[in-house]
Amino acid sequence: xxxxxxxxxxxxxxxxxxxxxxxxxxxxxxxxxxxxxxxxxxxxxxxxxxxxxxxxxxxxxxxxxxxxxxxxxxxxxxxxxxxxxxxxxxxxxxxxxxxxxxxxxxxxxxxxxxxxxxxxxxxxxxxxxxxxxxxxxxxxxxxxxxxxxxxxxxxxxxxxxxxxxxxxxxxxxxxxxxxxxxxxxxxxxxxxxxxxxxxxxxxxxxxxxxxxxxxxxxxxxxxxxxxxxxxxxxxxxxxxxxxxxxxxxxxxxxxxxxxxxxxxxxxxxxxxxxxxxx
Amino acid sequence: xxxxxxxxxxxxxxxxxxxxxxxxxxxxxxxxxxxxxxxxxxxxxxxxxxxxxxxxxxxxxxxxxxxxxxxxxxxxxxxxxxxxxxxxxxxxxxxxxxxxxxxxxxxxxxxxxxxxxxxxxxxxxxxxxxxxxxxxxxxxxxxxxxxxxxxxxxxxxxxxxxxxxxxxxxxxxxxxxxxxxxxxxxxxxxxxxxxxxxxxxxxxxxxxxxxxxxxxxxxxxxxxxxxxxxxxxxxxxxxxxxxxxxxxxxxxxxxxxxxxxxxxxxxxxxxxxxxxxxxxxxxxxxxxxxxxxxxxxxxxxxxxxxxxxxxxx
Numbered sequence: 001x002x003x004x005x006x007x008x009x010x011x012x013x014x015x016x017x018x019x020x021x022x023x024x025x026x027x028x029x030x031x032x033x034x035x036x037x038x039x040x041x042x043x044x045x046x047x048x049x050x051x052x053x054x055x056x057x058x059x060x061x062x063x064x065x066x067x068x069x070x071x072x073x074x075x076x077x078x079x080x081x082x083x084x085x086x087x088x089x090x091x092x093x094x095x096x097x098x099x100x101x102x103x104x105x106x107x108x109x110x111x112x113x114x115x116x117x118x119x120x121x122x123x124x125x126x127x128x129x130x131x132x133x134x135x136x137x138x139x140x141x142x143x144x145x146x147x148x149x150x151x152x153x154x155x156x157x158x159x160x161x162x163x164x165x166x167x168x169x170x171x172x173x174x175x176x177x178x179x180x181x182x183x184x185x186x187x188x189x190x191x192x193x194x195x196x197x198x199x200x201x202x203x204x205x206x207x208x209x210x211x212x213x214x215x216x217x218x219x220x221x222x223x224x225x226x227x228x229x230x231x232x233x234x235x236x237x238x239x240x241x242x243x244x245x246x247x248x249x250x251x252x253x254x255x256x257x258x259x260x261x262x263x264x265x266x267x268x269x270x271x272x273x274x275x276x277x278x
Numbered sequence: 279x280x281x282x283x284x285x286x287x288x289x290x291x292x293x294x295x296x297x298x299x300x301x302x303x304x305x306x307x308x309x310x311x312x313x314x315x316x317x318x319x320x321x322x323x324x325x326x327x328x329x330x331x332x333x334x335x336x337x338x339x340x341x342x343x344x345x346x347x348x349x350x351x352x353x354x355x356x357x358x359x360x361x362x363x364x365x366x367x368x369x370x371x372x373x374x375x376x377x378x379x380x381x382x383x384x385x386x387x388x389x390x391x392x393x394x395x396x397x398x399x400x401x402x403x404x405x406x407x408x409x410x411x412x413x414x415x416x417x418x419x420x421x422x423x424x425x426x427x428x429x430x431x432x433x434x435x436x437x438x439x440x441x442x443x444x445x446x447x448x449x450x451x452x453x454x455x456x457x458x459x460x461x462x463x464x465x466x467x468x469x470x471x472x473x474x475x476x477x478x479x480x481x482x483x484x485x486x487x488x489x490x491x492x493x494x495x496x497x498x499x500x501x502x503x504x505x506x507x508x509x510x511x512x513x514x515x516x517x518x519x520x521x522x523x524x525x526x527x528x529x530x531x532x533x534x535x536x537x538x539x540x541x542x543x544x545x546x547x548x549x550x551x552x553x554x555x556x557x558x559x560x561x562x563x564x565x566x567x568x569x570x571x572x573x574x575x576x577x578x579x580x581x582x583x584x585x586x587x588x589x590x591x
Contacts, residue, residue: 122534123530129552210421248421259418263415
């Protein structure tokens with residue numbers, strides 16, 4: 001924790017990303033107390049009101065308060081982002097460690113992963129959601145399935161280098177079992193890279209959810225998410241640009257914050273990468 | 279080189295087979311009975327059974343899969359559940375705008391990103407460099423459909439330089455057609471521009487520390503020749519790699535960008551198919567796009583050799 005604070009201090013961009021993300025989490029958690037009304041409450045009298053004192057971000061085609069919808073929409077984005085990051089990392093680590101250590105698993109698993117990776121994320125998610133149904137749970141599952149191969153590749157790559165290290169050889173010579181070596185010597189050395197990867201996956205997942213909801217294959221319209229708020233604003237955006245602008249700004253700032261955090265973590269974990277990407 | 283090309287081609291087969299099994303299994307799992315859908319509302323059970331037999335739906339999984347693969351290899355992707363038209367015909371009708379958009383995106387992105395990356399490397403740590411890097415981080419994070427709306431609002435609605443939405447087919451004039459695709463290509467290319475700018479700059483900076491660059495400098499080669507004649511050549515390989523990886527982003531982005539700009543391409547076809555639960559269309563599109571992605575990456579691998587004779591297989 002102390003290290004993390006020191007890291008934030010040394011990297012201003014990362015600090016900005018962290019603060020923005022913390023603010024968004026606060027917005028999502030405290031949504032009901034931020035001057036919002038029911039984000040699904042229809043009010044035909046107040047249709048497409050421009051932003052003003054009563055409706056801070058205006059109202060949409062059905063008279064719903066866009067401010068409340070955008071604030072509640074933060075919940076969907078963050079839940080999807082964090083869930084996909086955690087799930088795909090956990091699943092990817094298990095498969096990746098197995099693939100890196102057991103030869104026959106490697107051959108089979110990596111071909112399957114190559115297959116999954118040859119289907120672009122959004123299309124894979126569209127295909128899965130078309131068969132299941134549009135719900136937040138299915139969106140999380142679909143994006144996780146698309147992201148797991150990336151984690152597997154990363155972990156497997158790391159394992160293949162780590163298992164050649166002298167200290168692993170020493171542990172083997174000392175009679176340590178395979179499981180013990182993986183748990184004590186290999187896995188701990190993958191955590192840093194995994195943290196960076198998980199941060200980026202969180203951003204990718206938020207973008208994927210917004211894209212899916214925007215084209216109508218994501219979170220159902222009954223739950224406000226930035227993607228489907230924009231989808232509903234599509235018909236009117238030329239005369240009411242705010243219908244698209246507010247969710248768009250929130251979405252972009254969120255992804256920007258996560259990427260800034262990720263870049264900072266990456267630079268801290270691997271100074272060589274920092275020099276190259278900088 | 280030929281041996282490598284053959285080996286690399288063979289390696290794509292298991293991947294393509296996996297995609298085919300996935301895509302086929304998908305339709306198999308899809309809710310609803312295609313035979314009943316095709317038969318219409320007032321079909322008798324006998325009608326449905328007949329259609330099921332004609333379509334081979336009463337066969338076991340492997341037999342149906344074999345049959346389906348055979349048809350796919352002959353260009354038959356089945357029928358749309360919604361229009362009843364062959365899926366391959368519907369895809370062919372929509373392929374031109376999508377393909378033109380993708381090629382244009384690639385060209386525009388490379389044309390913007392390489393000069394920006396080079397400028398950033400040339401002016402390393404000066405304000406030009408910092409400005410370009412901040413811009414790259416920024417457009418990398420802003421989703422392409424947000425960039426799309428921003429561009430459509432600024433250059434379409436306000437300045438009126440480009441159409442806000444819509445698409446003119448080639449038959450309406452090549453220039454007019456390309457004109458409608460400028461904003462979509464810029465929007466779709468935003469992530470690409472960010473990636474290629476960063477990789478160009480990083481590669482150039484790394485190359486500039488090489489011994490042969492120091493030698494060239496010592497014999498009096500000026501900075502500009504150094505950068506363009508000696509260093510930029512080395513950027514080709516990483517740039518081509520990024521282009522290959524980025525095709526996946528490009529494909530995913532097309533689906534969304536076509537929705538923003540109302541372009542009647544493959545992306546729109548997929549989006550409409552989701553809303554209508556027209557599985558054969560989704561199946562065909564996923565298959566086609568994945569095939570495209572695999573082929574592009576194959577070409578990228580082979581291009582390494584062309585750009586960098588040092589690469590050995």
